Amino acid sequence: MLLIHGNIITMENAVYxxxxxxxxxxxxxxxxxxxxxxxDADAIDLAGKTVLPGFIDAHCHLGMWEDxxxxxxxxxxxxxxxxxxxxxxxxxxxxxxxxFSEARLGGVTTVxxxxxxxxxxxxxxxxxxxxxxxxxxMVLDAAVGMKFALGENPKTVYNEKNVTPITRMATxxxxxEQLRKAQRYxxxxxxxxxxxxxxxxxxxAKCEALIPVLEGKQKAFFHAxxxxxxxxxxxxxxxxKLDLVLVHATEGYLVRDLLADEKVPIITGPILxxxxxxxxxxxxxxxxxxxxxxxxxxALCTDHPVIPIQYLPLTAGIAVGAGMDRNAxxxxxxxxxxxxxxxxxxxxxxxxxKDADLVIYDGDPCSPYIHPDMVFINxxxxxx
Numbered sequence: 001m002l003l004i005h006g007n008i009i010t011m012e013n014a015v016y017x018x019x020x021x022x023x024x025x026x027x028x029x030x031x032x033x034x035x036x037x038x039x040d041a042d043a044i045d046l047a048g049k050t051v052l053p054g055f056i057d058a059h060c061h062l063g064m065w066e067d068x069x070x071x072x073x074x075x076x077x078x079x080x081x082x083x084x085x086x087x088x089x090x091x092x093x094x095x096x097x098x099x100f101s102e103a104r105l106g107g108v109t110t111v112x113x114x115x116x117x118x119x120x121x122x123x124x125x126x127x128x129x130x131x132x133x134x135x136x137x138m139v140l141d142a143a144v145g146m147k148f149a150l151g152e153n154p155k156t157v158y159n160e161k162n163v164t165p166i167t168r169m170a171t172x173x174x175x176x177e178q179l180r181k182a183q184r185y186x187x188x189x190x191x192x193x194x195x196x197x198x199x200x201x202x203x204x205a206k207c208e209a210l211i212p213v214l215e216g217k218q219k220a221f222f223h224a225x226x227x228x229x230x231x232x233x234x235x236x237x238x239x240x241k242l243d244l245v246l247v248h249a250t251e252g253y254l255v256r257d258l259l260a261d262e263k264v265p266i267i268t269g270p271i272l273x274x275x276x277x278x279x280x281x282x283x284x285x286x287x288x289x290x291x292x293x294x295x296x297x298x299a300l301c302t303d304h305p306v307i308p309i310q311y312l313p314l315t316a317g318i319a320v321g322a323g324m325d326r327n328a329x330x331x332x333x334x335x336x337x338x339x340x341x342x343x344x345x346x347x348x349x350x351x352x353x354k355d356a357d358l359v360i361y362d363g364d365p366c367s368p369y370i371h372p373d374m375v376f377i378n379x380x381x382x383x384x
Contacts, residue, residue: 054109106310145219
């Protein structure tokens with residue numbers, strides 16, 4: 001399939017005001033100026049419309065809390081145990097939930113989704129495409145990272161049960177304890193491989209799930225709003241050499257100079273919401289732009305269902321209105337989101353070899369009045 005005469009914004013430091021994009025076998029085969037396009041009688045003439053990579057929501061709970069349901073569709077938190085790293089998002093996701101359709105029609109082609117922040121360690125997150133009927137066919141990475149949570153949410157959930165953790169100290173201690181157990185478990189497994197007379201430890205699902213995190217093969221996504229919680233996440237990550245990504249970082253802009261030195265990616269947001277709890281009292285729509293201008297790799301998220309996922313590009317527009325550079329705001333929902341998640345080898349920009357996920361607009365994608373003209377996922381045009 002050849003798309004031609006579009007304003008192609010690749011997010012790879014290249015823009016083709018009159019360009020072409022060639023799709024073959026679900027991948028981007030080539031992209032460049034229209035004058036260099038291969039001949040194709042069946043080419044789609046975009047007549048100057050804007051072509052962007054498919055949008056990526058790097059932190060949401062799509063398919064975990066099903067639309068219009070209560071407990072029956074609530075699979076986002078196993079709030080019976082504050083430490084549940086063995087849980088896998090793909091075992092809860094329902095791709096037939098109508099919000100998947102709303103996501104793709106809104107131009108959101110890839111999401112990171114998984115359990116919420118009730119638990120100190122919530123479980124494995126997945127990176128999935130928004131097109132499909134069976135989650136196994138939609139997966140980019142079934143275990144892209146592990147969800148950790150600090151601050152108010154674990155405190156609130158377990159205070160109501162009158163069990164640990166009810167303080168920030170206890171939340172951090174539980175995380176450290178389980179990471180230490182997993183490290184010891186890993187050491188014992190390795191020793192058993194090397195020494196014939198040393199028995200392999202008894203199988204432990206929690207420890208097994210944390211081994212890839214300790215080895216740096218999976219991201220450590222830390223939910224943290226307040227500045228003190230942000231620095232606790234950094235402290236723990238340094239202690240265990242984790243590949244840290246900060247999620248929300250609501251007060252991050254207040255300490256942006258300190259965070260810039262740490263070089264930790266931030267998935268911030270949602271910004272299209274109220275200050276619904278005490279640790280959001282410093283929520284500011286200026287925050288993402290201030291983080292970006294401080295040199296921090298910044299992505300935007302909806303935290304769906306907090307904000308309906310189809311409004312991800314609108315949140316980029318709000319950030320622009322609050323001072324964020326427009327190109328940086330588009331990067332925050334494309335290539336920077338992919339980089340923060342570690343999936344930028346597949347998605348996030350329009351480059352040869354990457355998945356043919358793209359969104360086409362006849363107007364400004366950040367406007368509340370504009371909807372995508374066309375959306376492609378894996379080279380397939382999406383109609384519903």
